[in-house]
Amino acid sequence: MRKTKKIKSFLHFKDAKRTLVGEILVRSILGKQLSLKNKDINIYYNAYGKPYIKIEGNYFNLSHSGDWVVCAFDSSPVGIDVEIIKLIDLSLVLSFFSTEEAEYVFSIKSQNEQINRFYDLWTLKESYIKAIGRGLSIPLESFSIDLRNYLEIIKMKSVLDNRYYYFKKLFIDENHKLSICTMHPQISNEIVFKKIKEIISLMKENA
Template sequence: MIIHAAELIELNSGQYESLLRKIPKEKQRQADRFRHRQDSLRTVLGYNLALTMLEKYFGMKQIHIEFNPYGRPYLSKENAFFSISHSGKWVVCAVDKVPVGIDIQKQSQVWDIWSVGQETLTEKEYDRMRRSTDSHGYFFDCWCRKEAAIKCMGKGLFMMKEIETVKGSCMIENKRYYLKQIKGFSGYSFAVCSEGDISSCQVEISPLLNVIGQPYLKVRR
């Protein structure tokens, strides 16, 4: 598994339109519907980061992305898999030869973690959150592991409560998925999931300059 993380950047109108045209039509329409500029930037930059990584590591030029009934992106004719996530100032992507899921979440104080936790955590996870000295951080760590697993499976968030992630792996529909919590992103929770062992995977912090090919400004948050 190869993981890249990049800080969100600002684009001028020409850069934005150029990158927008490269992503799937469905995501172009989604980006145009967002009310907030940064939501559009995250979508556009996330998919362009994925396209850049697929070309770099798999030699792919003509990349056709499709979406399953749960809205999960996949490559229909290639032996490669990818997953994208973005939150706050970070855009992250993982690529691999086996199914992969990735999720990053800013640890927002707005979320009612106790109410949401009752709907999404297993009994064991909720009890550990209740006893944790950092309940807020525990909740978001747990959420990210679950969402990464769901993305790896290509399913929807309705499965949240069915997935227990207190160990380094989880069994879902008689298949084992491996999980890893990524550390070092202050104020964020970050996790990856794969059908293969990922205990040694590392994150490369990469500037998005190689995606847009020209100078840019970082978005400060």
């Protein structure tokens, strides 16, 4: 029992650490982009927990999992999701997917590839509900993403706000899946990698 509590506390600590790194990352980059001091950057949260700032044309979104903390910035609403790839019981988690998505996952025999397809879909769907800003109040099975003929960009019209959203899978490493959702059809492949020392240095400049 004590060991279980210790493991849970450790996991919560790691999660809290990644959350803190995420906020430092956002503040350091916003401070540099907008020429603002850290004390002048006010981060708010909507009713579904999505963070935002009250500066027109400046949107961001955060995600963390495994070894990574990621952040996306855009001039329009944006969502990003990173997930560490783990072995999962696909028969259970596919209850969150549409029939078409479930068929796509199971249309290949390799279990490893099924898991890869699951995480591709999961991160893409998560990036969308985060871009919309309503989190898991939107049932994941209520919309479908078609990866059967995926080339580079996926276009989908939202039934919630009648606007088009664009999706892209990005490569970060072999052990994680990363996806982004924006309102722009052009999505760069570029990922800027920052070490924690660089982020803290930026924070000091904006102090």
